[in-house]
Amino acid sequence: MANTAGLGEPHAAGAAAARDGQVQVQQGPVAFKDAVDADAVPARPPTAHGDVVSALPVRLYHGQPMRRYQGFWVFDSWARGVVAMHRGGGLVPRAGDVVLASLPKSGTTWLCALAFAAMARRACPPASPDHPLRRLNPHDCVPLLETLFTVGRDTLLDQLPSPRIMSTHMPLSLLPATVAGGNSSTKIIYICRDQKDRLISTWHFRRRNDLPDLSLQEAYDAVCDGTCFAGPVWDHILEYWAASSADPSRVLFLRYEQVLRDPASALRRLARFVGRPFSEAEEEGGVVGEIVGLCSLDSLRGQRGNAGGAMQATLMEFSHESLFRKGVAGDWRNHLSAEMGERLDSIMREKLAGSGLTL
Ligand code: PAP
DSSP states (O other): OOOOTTSOOOOHHHHHHHHHTOOOBOSSOOOHHHHOOGGGSOOOOOOTTHHHHHTSOEEEETTEEEEEETTEEEEHHHHHHHHHHHHSOOOOOOTTOEEEEEOTTSSHHHHHHHHHHHHTTTTSOTTOTTOHHHHSOHHHHSOBHHHHHHTTOTTHHHHSOBSOEEEEOSOGGGSOHHHHSTTOOOEEEEEEOOHHHHHHHHHHHHHHTTOSOOOHHHHHHHHHTTOSTTOOHHHHHHHHHHHHHHOTTTEEEEEHHHHHHOHHHHHHHHHHHTTOOOOHHHHHHTHHHHHHHHTSHHHHHHSGGGSSOEEEETTEEEEGGGGOSOOOSOGGGGTSOHHHHHHHHHHHHHHHTTTTOOO
């Protein structure tokens, strides 16, 4: 996550705020990779909480140990970072903070791109040839909180100028209370996806990145029995759903399938939610369409920032290219039997019963 030479100058306003160490609301968010020099901060994985982690239940997820912390499964290699993030008070909220939350493979990359482009549009118009999303992967614009805590680089968040956009795959209850609590000023945008498609997307992603092979049956079983990464998935979804139902001005609940059907409407909702609705002049000027176009799957896949390279996720490395596959609803039918689909649907129906949410 270094501010690599050749990627352009750091955003001027953001760089000034970072230099002065001031907390002030800028015109728009600054891409994380432009704002901070991660390589200048030595990785210092947390040494605390070892006793907490070693006492947690453990299971192997195809060769990778996973721990269950507060009811949710996380990679053993991330567990200290997750505990540090949850308990440590290392994330000091600021006015204007936005956190993008999701289970992996729910449309996170797309949401990062849409939220960044919408919030940054005054400083970085979507048509600009040097727009950060043309030269950086969306995950380089929006840092994943738990990986920063896992490598002990969470202090970089202090260098990120306001307004900050951050992302997480953790459930709401594992975010620091200052972020997750009902009185927090942090705005949270959650994106949820059909679990059958999310499962297939995860399975492909692991294969594309040569992660320890996981048969489709094993991957399916782990989602169904609640032991996949960040699962049980129903509890993950329900926590954000309940918070959104309780206070829709604090937690926006999006559905991947709805965004696919009508990205412009989802983008308008998102912009209103973060307090930056599109003006009439912007609507007439086609800014909504420009952002939707910039953030589309084909556009992002073709941008120079995504042509090669990989994102570092602590002990794992994921190719940028592997984040962009089909981007459709219903691909599960090409991989799962109708019976497998129905079984997972019925588990989800049962777990979500009474919540008012149907997937
Ligand atoms: P992450 O959790 O590792 O960040 P995430 O972006 O949530 O991954 O999921 C990747 C999925 O989103 C892929 O779905 P698929 O495997 O079913 O195809 C990917 O294709 C899809 N995706 C990525 N970018 C976009 C986009 N701009 N529009 C629509 N779908 C997208």
